[in-house]
Amino acid sequence: MIGGGVVGLALADAWLARNPTDSVVVYDKEKSLAAHASGRNSGVLHAGFYYAPDSLKARLTRDGNAMLKEFCAERGIEVRNTGKVVVTTSEEQLPSLMMLAERGQANGVELELIDEAGLAELEPLARTVDKALWSPNTAVASSSGVVEGLAQRVRERGGRVELDSAVTGGGPGWVMSMREGYLSAGHVINAAGLYADTVAHWFGFGADYRMLPFKGLYWYGNWEPGRLQRHVYPVPDPRNPFLGVHLTVTVDGRAKIGPTAIPALWREDYGGVDGLKPRELWDVARTFPRFLTSKHHDVPGLLRTEFPKYSRTHLVKQASALVPSVRPEDFTERGKPGVRAQLLHVPTGKLEMDFVVEGDDSSTHMLNAVSPAWTSSLAVADYVVAGIHERV
Ligand SMILES: Cc1cc2nc3c(=O)[nH]c(=O)nc-3n(C[C@H](O)[C@H](O)[C@H](O)COP(=O)(O)OP(=O)(O)OC[C@H]3O[C@@H](n4cnc5c(N)ncnc54)[C@H](O)[C@@H]3O)c2cc1C
Numbered sequence: 428m429i430g431g432g433v434v435g436l437a438l439a440d441a442w443l444a445r446n447p448t449d450s451v452v453v454y455d456k457e458k459s460l461a462a463h464a465s466g467r468n469s470g471v472l473h474a475g476f477y478y479a480p481d482s483l484k485a486r487l488t489r490d491g492n493a494m495l496k497e498f499c500a501e502r503g504i505e506v507r508n509t510g511k512v513v514v515t516t517s518e519e520q521l522p523s524l525m526m527l528a529e530r531g532q533a534n535g536v537e538l539e540l541i542d543e544a545g546l547a548e549l550e551p552l553a554r555t556v557d558k559a560l561w562s563p564n565t566a567v568a569s570s571s572g573v574v575e576g577l578a579q580r581v582r583e584r585g586g587r588v589e590l591d592s593a594v595t596g597g598g599p600g601w602v603m604s605m606r607e608g609y610l611s612a613g614h615v616i617n618a619a620g621l622y623a624d625t626v627a628h629w630f631g632f633g634a635d636y637r638m639l640p641f642k643g644l645y646w647y648g649n650w651e652p653g654r655l656q657r658h659v660y661p662v663p664d665p666r667n668p669f670l671g672v673h674l675t676v677t678v679d680g681r682a683k684i685g686p687t688a689i690p691a692l693w694r695e696d697y698g699g700v701d702g703l704k705p706r707e708l709w710d711v712a713r714t715f716p717r718f719l720t721s722k723h724h725d726v727p728g729l730l731r732t733e734f735p736k737y738s739r740t741h742l743v744k745q746a747s748a749l750v751p752s753v754r755p756e757d758f759t760e761r762g763k764p765g766v767r768a769q770l771l772h773v774p775t776g777k778l779e780m781d782f783v784v785e786g787d788d789s790s791t792h793m794l795n796a797v798s799p800a801w802t803s804s805l806a807v808a809d810y811v812v813a814g815i816h817e818r819v
Pocket residue numbers: 429430431432433434435454455456457461462463464465466467468469470471472473592593594595618619620621622642643644686764765766767768796797798799800801802803
């Protein structure tokens with residue numbers, strides 16, 4: 428297994444559950460668990476109503492939500508059942524809200540259309556225009572807590588989780604590990620997150636795809652825990668794969684604004700010049716124009732709305748359209764930024780909206796493990812492992 432984020436660990440866990448005597452090793456290049464997206468996200472357990480009904484995301488998020496809650500209960504990991512409201516800021520957004528309600532129904536996700544009075548009961552701080560959606564199954568948990576719990580279960584099942592162990596090359600039936608050198612493998616699984624495209628290319632997969640990283644910034648509020656009770660989200664722009672600036676409640680009850688979806692300059696571009704890789708800067712510079720000219724997204728609109736969000740005041744002002752009592756002076760503590768491992772389909776210039784899995788009988792590649800792959804991880808792992816067993 429290349430990559431020990433939530434997806435790689437869930438895959439190792441699912442493999443061992445089916446094949447308890449197999450030797451499974453997870454290699455991660457970092458010295459600690461949850462160093463990238465799996466430990467730098469909002470920790471929101473999504474319900475699965477945003478996604479096209481025929482997508483993998485729709486099914487695997489709905490099922491993954493229930494599976495992750497069960498896993499947390501089994502491992503004593505706290506889940507805060509906040510639920511979530513989706514609110515509108517203008518009448519023009521009502522048709523999109525109705526479309527989300529229909530998607531929820533098509534995806535088998537519990538969702539309720541509520542009016543302003545209903546919203547006031549559920550989340551008195553939020554505002555909407557006429558109608559809102561209530562998702563009772565959306566929740567929140569500690570993202571790194573889940574990763575640690577999964578690593579523990581992999582070890583209990585007899586697997587190895589090797590940290591500080593970058594994989595530097597590979598091909599059908601083998602990988603090269605920095606620590607252990609040449610290794611032969613019955614099946615290699617690539618769950619390398621921001622590097623999933625690079626690893627897939629070693630094996631001859633993902634040829635049409637390049638990573639186009641997007642950075643997510645967060646700001647915490649100084650409100651007393653529990654003041655905001657529900658996650659509050661806007662109606663998303665259907666032409667872009669991001670959900671828009673929202674307010675979430677952390678597992679310990681704090682209010683948090685973000686994340687943004689600002690183009691990142693390199694894959695692990697968390698701020699400053701730490702980890703700057705000129706080669707990656709060049710790759711992003713070469714890939715970005717393909718996205719800029721894409722007919723599939725409102726790219727100028729996305730850039731116009733995202734870049735100003737580098738300004739905290741601007742970002743908080745955006746959030747105040749959903750929760751008017753939010754003020755810039757109350758949201759001054761920076762959260763840990765994350766980078767989305769977003770794939771671009773180079774021939775069409777389209778950002779992939781769904782999870783992408785490619786492979787053959789000797790390797791499998793989990794490409795585009797974007798949000799909500801943390802929520803979906805256990806269902807994704809069952810789906811991928813079942814697919815491998817059908818192939819080999
Ligand atoms: C800002 C942000 C907010 C999000 N919010 C949510 C949310 O609220 N809910 C939700 O469900 N999802 C959310 N997501 C999405 C979610 O975090 C990801 O989908 C999920 O974490 C992907 O897991 P992963 O294991 O694929 O990636 P990662 O966690 O990035 O793991 C990949 C691992 O591979 C390792 N690796 C890479 N290359 C190599 C190599 N060559 N050798 C060895 N190891 C290697 C890396 O060190 C890393 O640990 C969010 C993502 C971001 C960025």
